[in-house]
Amino acid sequence: MTEEMPVILNDKYLADFVRKDELDGIAPCIMAAAEILEKKSGQGNDFLGWLDLPTIYPKTEEYARIKETALKIQKQCDVLIVIGIGGSYLGARAALEFLKTPQYNELKKETPNIYFVGNNISADHLTNIFSLCEGKEVCVNVISKSGTTTEPAIAFRIFKEYMENRYGKEEAVKRIYCTTDKAKGTLKSLADDLGYETFVVPDDVGGRFSVLTAVGLLPLAVAGVDLDALMNGALKAYEDAKESDLQKNHCYRYAAYRNILYRKGKTVEVSCSYEPCFAMMCEWIKQLYGESEGKDGKGIYPTSAIFSTDLHSLGQYIQDGSRILFETVYHIQKTHSDVVIQHIADNFDGLNFLAGKHLQEVNDNAFMGTMLSHVEGGVPNMVLELPDVSEATLGYLIYFLEKACAISGYLLGVNPFDQPGVEGYKKNMFALLGKPGYEDLAETLTKKLS
Amino acid sequence: MTEEMPVILNDKYLADFVRKDELDGIAPCIMAAAEILEKKSGQGNDFLGWLDLPTIYPKTEEYARIKETALKIQKQCDVLIVIGIGGSYLGARAALEFLKTPQYNELKKETPNIYFVGNNISADHLTNIFSLCEGKEVCVNVISKSGTTTEPAIAFRIFKEYMENRYGKEEAVKRIYCTTDKAKGTLKSLADDLGYETFVVPDDVGGRFSVLTAVGLLPLAVAGVDLDALMNGALKAYEDAKESDLQKNHCYRYAAYRNILYRKGKTVEVSCSYEPCFAMMCEWIKQLYGESEGKDGKGIYPTSAIFSTDLHSLGQYIQDGSRILFETVYHIQKTHSDVVIQHIADNFDGLNFLAGKHLQEVNDNAFMGTMLSHVEGGVPNMVLELPDVSEATLGYLIYFLEKACAISGYLLGVNPFDQPGVEGYKKNMFALLGKPGYEDLAETLTKKLS
Numbered sequence: 001m002t003e004e005m006p007v008i009l010n011d012k013y014l015a016d017f018v019r020k021d022e023l024d025g026i027a028p029c030i031m032a033a034a035e036i037l038e039k040k041s042g043q044g045n046d047f048l049g050w051l052d053l054p055t056i057y058p059k060t061e062e063y064a065r066i067k068e069t070a071l072k073i074q075k076q077c078d079v080l081i082v083i084g085i086g087g088s089y090l091g092a093r094a095a096l097e098f099l100k101t102p103q104y105n106e107l108k109k110e111t112p113n114i115y116f117v118g119n120n121i122s123a124d125h126l127t128n129i130f131s132l133c134e135g136k137e138v139c140v141n142v143i144s145k146s147g148t149t150t151e152p153a154i155a156f157r158i159f160k161e162y163m164e165n166r167y168g169k170e171e172a173v174k175r176i177y178c179t180t181d182k183a184k185g186t187l188k189s190l191a192d193d194l195g196y197e198t199f200v201v202p203d204d205v206g207g208r209f210s211v212l213t214a215v216g217l218l219p220l221a222v223a224g225v226d227l228d229a230l231m232n233g234a235l236k237a238y239e240d241a242k243e244s245d246l247q248k249n250h251c252y253r254y255a256a257y258r259n260i261l262y263r264k265g266k267t268v269e270v271s272c273s274y275e276p277c278f279a280m281m282c283e284w285i286k287q288l289y290g291e292s293e294g295k296d297g298k299g300i301y302p303t304s305a306i307f308s309t310d311l312h313s314l315g316q317y318i319q320d321g322s323r324i325l326f327e328t329v330y331h332i333q334k335t336h337s338d339v340v341i342q343h344i345a346d347n348f349d350g351l352n353f354l355a356g357k358h359l360q361e362v363n364d365n366a367f368m369g370t371m372l373s374h375v376e377g378g379v380p381n382m383v384l385e386l387p388d389v390s391e392a393t394l395g396y397l398i399y400f401l402e403k404a405c406a407i408s409g410y411l412l413g414v415n416p417f418d419q420p421g422v423e424g425y426k427k428n429m430f431a432l433l434g435k436p437g438y439e440d441l442a443e444t445l446t447k448k449l450s
Numbered sequence: 451m452t453e454e455m456p457v458i459l460n461d462k463y464l465a466d467f468v469r470k471d472e473l474d475g476i477a478p479c480i481m482a483a484a485e486i487l488e489k490k491s492g493q494g495n496d497f498l499g500w501l502d503l504p505t506i507y508p509k510t511e512e513y514a515r516i517k518e519t520a521l522k523i524q525k526q527c528d529v530l531i532v533i534g535i536g537g538s539y540l541g542a543r544a545a546l547e548f549l550k551t552p553q554y555n556e557l558k559k560e561t562p563n564i565y566f567v568g569n570n571i572s573a574d575h576l577t578n579i580f581s582l583c584e585g586k587e588v589c590v591n592v593i594s595k596s597g598t599t600t601e602p603a604i605a606f607r608i609f610k611e612y613m614e615n616r617y618g619k620e621e622a623v624k625r626i627y628c629t630t631d632k633a634k635g636t637l638k639s640l641a642d643d644l645g646y647e648t649f650v651v652p653d654d655v656g657g658r659f660s661v662l663t664a665v666g667l668l669p670l671a672v673a674g675v676d677l678d679a680l681m682n683g684a685l686k687a688y689e690d691a692k693e694s695d696l697q698k699n700h701c702y703r704y705a706a707y708r709n710i711l712y713r714k715g716k717t718v719e720v721s722c723s724y725e726p727c728f729a730m731m732c733e734w735i736k737q738l739y740g741e742s743e744g745k746d747g748k749g750i751y752p753t754s755a756i757f758s759t760d761l762h763s764l765g766q767y768i769q770d771g772s773r774i775l776f777e778t779v780y781h782i783q784k785t786h787s788d789v790v791i792q793h794i795a796d797n798f799d800g801l802n803f804l805a806g807k808h809l810q811e812v813n814d815n816a817f818m819g820t821m822l823s824h825v826e827g828g829v830p831n832m833v834l835e836l837p838d839v840s841e842a843t844l845g846y847l848i849y850f851l852e853k854a855c856a857i858s859g860y861l862l863g864v865n866p867f868d869q870p871g872v873e874g875y876k877k878n879m880f881a882l883l884g885k886p887g888y889e890d891l892a893e894t895l896t897k898k899l900s
Contacts, residue, residue, distance in 0.1 A: 020858070023803065047546075057721060079605055083760065083855075085758070085762045086763060089759075101574060101578055105554070105556070119758075119759045119762075120597065120671070120724070120726060120756065120759045121758055121812050121813035121816055122724065122725050122726055122785065122809070123786075123789040123810055123813070124551060124727060125726050125787055126783045126787070127786070127787035127789065132553065143676040148799065150801075150816075151758055151762075153801055154662060154801065154804070157794070158789070158791075160541030161794070176516070188816075189798075189800075193798075198642055207762075208763075241668055242650075253518065268774075274572060275575075276572055276574075277574060278574050283763065287762070287764070288764030290764050290766060290767040290768070290771070291763065291765075291766040294764075294768070295766065295770045297770060297772065298771060299771040299772055300772075301718055301753075301767060301771065302773065303753045306570065307570070308601055309535065310736075312539075312657075312737070313658075313737030314737070314752070315541060315741075315743075315875065316869045316871040316872050317740040317743070317744025317871075319744075319872070319875075320871035321740070321743070321747070321749040321871075321873050322748060322750075323750060324718075325751065336573075336574050336577070337577035339573040342608075344611070348640045349597060349603045349637075350598065351604065351607055353886060355609075357883070358573070360574065363570075363572065366600075366875065368878070368882055368895075368899060369877075369878030370875040370879070370884050372878050372898055372899070374874075374875075389574075395778075416471075419766045420770070421765065421768075421770035421771075421827070422761065422766050424820075424826070425758075425761055425769075425816065425819050425820040428823050429815050429816045429821075431819070432818055433803065433812060434803055435803050445819070448822055449822070
């Protein structure tokens with residue numbers, strides 16, 4: 001097993017923006033936030049199950065069963081359809097693309113293709129995925145705490161019918177896996193009635209904190225991800241993040257700096273990386289922080305970029321537009337592959353000064369050059385150093401960011417674990433679609449629309 | 451050929467945020483901006499070639515040659531590698547995904563796979579693409595005005611060697627197509643020396659405005675896109691956008707509202723759509739507006755979201771976080787596919803109230819419900835109505851957004867056609883990589899980093 005390497009926060013390039021005594025100034029608040037988190041006495045404290053997952057979960061029967069079931073699914077099918085939205089979608093997809101590249105489906109050899117549905121209401125998307133299932137053996141993993149969230153519920157209704165028509169009811173049951181509430185809800189009832197194998201979305205773990213439960217782990221295991229390495233990475237972060245000296249606690253320091261920058265008017269965070277495999281991780285980060293902090297008229301707006309690609313689109317703005325941004329760079333120190341630039345005799349492109357250099361070295365210099373340039377342009381930059389693209393690093397990073405997010409939320413004075421603002425569109429949508437019980441709202445909305 | 455349908459700006463849901471007389475108030479500035487644009491007397495007026503492209507370009511020899519060459523490439527290869535960054539990358543990819551779905555490579559039948567490289571410095575990305583070329587016939591379209599932009603230059607150096615090793619020098623020449631300067635530069639010289647077929651990046655069309663030149667059109671034609679329909683759509687927008695009555699000119703009105711909202715402190719625009727095929731169009735939009743407006747310490751920060759996916763990640767923030775956002779919704783009225791939700795006897799999921807409804811209808815109600823909810827939460831919403839996902843609509847939209855962007859930039863008081871801020875990272879990167887001529891800067895930077 002790989003040694004779990006820590007994620008390090010490099011704050012050297014913040015020096016022009018945040019003085020050391022500002023960090024000292026916020027330290028008591030950070031420690032207060034940490035205390036209510038650890039003592040589980042703060043707001044949203046019935047959703048703190050994620051905090052101890054790395055120590056508890058790998059010892060459970062379910063964890064072992066995930067690994068067994070993944071092997072079974074690998075044998076059963078060529079395509080695994082993962083139905084879920086929000087936290088029941090982003091974590092697994094982000095981890096998959098980080099560990100196995102965004103071209104996983106085109107490049108992988110032994111393991112099934114993995115397609116994500118039920119995270120939108122697009123007929124074209126669903127139709128495309130059905131085309132990709134043609135002639136392939138299919139299994140389904142439907143992930144929904146309640147079973148009633150509209151997007152995955154619609155997708156599951158359609159895929160359940162597809163599976164039953166294609167395989168017959170009995171065989172379909174053997175190919176459908178549910179990750180849902182342990183005891184109640186629409187999906188759990190159905191699973192019990194029909195005999196689907198089930199895994200649990202814990203009561204005390206919110207969607208955006210659930211990637212290290214069956215929610216994320218089952219699809220990842222099917223893709224061949226080493227769950228033990230992932231969980232060990234998270235365990236290392238769990239231990240490191242208990243450090244009470246703020247200077248040594250990179251997780252708390254990240255939370256502290258974010259809050260200091262926000263109070264200085266930096267209202268937008270650009271999470272960025274120089275590797276395309278990090279793009280979906282950025283989406284996961286955006287949910288984690290956006291949903292946890294964006295409430296009560298407050299919060300840093302989470303955005304993302306992949307460089308150097310987006311230096312040629314957003315780069316101009318970051319360098320020289322409104323000074324409302326700060327950047328958090330996820331710097332991957334070692335990628336899977338290595339490409340060396342060759343010397344060529346005619347030097348037609350004038351690039352021989354790069355001959356013998358590894359692409360990683362060029363990329364690293366783009367990163368450092370960009371950071372110095374953006375800092376000079378007035379954009380605070382923090383760097384989270386990731387040693388590699390391994391399971392251990394990812395597990396560490398996930399836990400690190402979850403805990404930093406919780407601290408950030410408490411520091412901001414919000415409940416980091418609720419998301420009341422997500423209900424608005426759902427209610428309106430139900431009313432407009434004529435769901436029984438929403439008649440009054442429907443009338444109000446129809447007037448507004450007419 | 452399809453009738454070119456216009457893109458309509460629905461501003462009804464702005465009523466709570468912008469009064470009619472505010473639009474009257476800004477009208478004279480809009481007309482002044484339009485006048486310097488049409489008379490080509492404003493800043494950056496040597497980069498206005500895009501303004502008349504729809505009337506001129508389809509009549510050229512090159513346009514005809516693009517179509518012929520695309521047919522040839524379709525016969526030559528299974529994989530077309532498109533090398534380019536920024537405007538030499540985003541337009542073609544965005545249009546491809548919009549018209550042919552994001553799963554183009556997995557779903558298309560006759561036409562070649564299309565992979566984009568040279569838009570980053572990732573060894574893993576390049577290595578993955580080489581894996582995908584194994585056992586496939588390959589052609590290359592390298593797109594670079596100068597031939598010296600680092601990212602595509604490195605990728606081209608590597609792919610040129612690959613093609614020559616694999617096919618021999620003579621055959622490689624027949625499989626490499628260059629889109630570059632008409633007369634000068636590294637890539638043009640090489641093409642002339644070796645005999646590559648070339649297409650032109652016009653002098654007076656900046657990268658982010660170049661999708662309707664050979665830059666975008668050659669890869670799109672290879673993917674089977676109907677160029678005539680695309681250009682006809684753009685021509686219709688060209689004509690419609692000449693309208694001098696602001697109330698009837700949707701393009702100018704979009705620019706006007708953006709500026710009004712910006713002056714009210716809405717510093718972040720969320721461009722969003724309910725169809726995943728629009729995701730890369732959002733990236734193109736982010737470059738177009740970010741690079742054009744983000745300068746001199748000013749500008750709206752361009753971000754994007756795909757709903758309803760991101761309602762379960764960014765939705766909470768948009769509904770209830772810092773009130774710095776406005777949304778521009780790209781509402782696609784008709785998609786390629788149609789899925790109808792079926793009635794089921796046991797109604798296990800309680801969704802029978804949706805039975806008989808088309809997924810598009812559910813999606814549209816999610817859109818309307820979300821808009822009403824976000825507006826109530828204090829987020830101004832504009833809607834750009836797109837009739838369908840056709841070439842005609844896309845051509846119209848591209849021209850519409852380009853012209854609105856130019857007007858927006860002039861209204862903001864910046865040169866919408868330069869991007870001086872992109873140079874900073876390039877210079878630093880060259881210095882750090884030891885490029886001859888950058889020795890002094892290298893010394894300064896090395897000190898900063900040590």
